[in-house]
Amino acid sequence: QVQLVESGGGLVKPGGSLRLSCTASGFTFSNYYMSWIRQAPGKRLEWVSYISSSSSYTIYADSVKGRFTISRDNAKNSLYLQMNSQRVEDTAVYYCARTIPERSGYYFDYWGQGTLVTVSS
Amino acid sequence: SYELTQPPSVSVSPGQTARITCSADALPKQYAYWYQQKPGQAPVLVIYKDSERPSGIPERFSGSSSGTTVTLTISGVQAEDEADYYCQSVDSSGTYVVFGGGTKLTVL
Numbered sequence: 001q002v003q004l005v006e007s008g009g010g011l012v013k014p015g016g017s018l019r020l021s022c023t024a025s026g027f028t029f030s031n032y033y034m035s036w037i038r039q040a041p042g043k044r045l046e047w048v049s050y051i052s053s054s055s056s057y058t059i060y061a062d063s064v065k066g067r068f069t070i071s072r073d074n075a076k077n078s079l080y081l082q083m084n085s086q087r088v089e090d091t092a093v094y095y096c097a098r099t100i101p102e103r104s105g106y107y108f109d110y111w112g113q114g115t116l117v118t119v120s121s
Numbered sequence: 122s123y124e125l126t127q128p129p130s131v132s133v134s135p136g137q138t139a140r141i142t143c144s145a146d147a148l149p150k151q152y153a154y155w156y157q158q159k160p161g162q163a164p165v166l167v168i169y170k171d172s173e174r175p176s177g178i179p180e181r182f183s184g185s186s187s188g189t190t191v192t193l194t195i196s197g198v199q200a201e202d203e204a205d206y207y208c209q210s211v212d213s214s215g216t217y218v219v220f221g222g223g224t225k226l227t228v229l
Contacts, residue, residue: 016190035218037218043210044207044220044222045156045158045164045207045220045223046220047217047218047219047220052224059216059217061217067202079213095164100169102152102169102170104150104151104152104215105151105211105215105218106211106218107154107166107169108154108156108164108166108209109156109166109169109175111163111164111165112163113162113163114163
């Protein structure tokens with residue numbers, strides 16, 4: 001069965017950096033787009049970024065553009081999110097999700113359990 | 122910025138039908154998707170492409186679309202359906218994902 005397991009969350013100071021990882025199993029990772037989605041405590045879901053299957057295409061939400069970098073290693077079935085210049089408002093549970101492109105858009109058919117990132121001094 | 126509008130809460134008694142709406146100008150041109158999220162858990166896809174149901178999702182979950190509004194319908198609501206429900210689509214360019222504010226379904 002499809003499994004996505006995030007890791008790397010924790011406490012970081014404002015302006016600091018953190019790298020999240022997501023390890024996939026149960027499907028051919030290299031065939032799928034992947035995304036990061038976050039959810040601040042008590043708030044709505046917020047899409048962060050996605051990456052195409054071959055890493056040739058990446059897109060970021062305006063709120064993280066220039067600070068976060070999504071990447072993947074298909075040989076290791078792994079997805080990453082490098083987060084730099086972190087802000088208090090980046091505090092959230094970060095989910096990785098398998099991403100399905102569709103006509104004029106895309107959606108998320110499997111999600112990991114999430115990893116908590118807390119940005120605080 | 123592009124927004125999807127959902128009611129904050131919907132309440133129904135067990136066995137009744139719950140309808141959760143999601144509205145936005147671009148919905149006639151873009152598909153909508155629905156996710157169920159229970160406390161402390163990851164979201165689960167319950168409807169895709171407006172009205173398709175993934176395997177493993179009970180038949181009581183259905184979706185429909187009319188103009189600028191899409192609707193998630195849960196027929197014969199059960200206590201286990203109590204959760205937050207989020208609609209999702211993309212902006213008119215098809216590039217940026219947008220989630221609605223979420224609707225808390227309470228089963229009385």
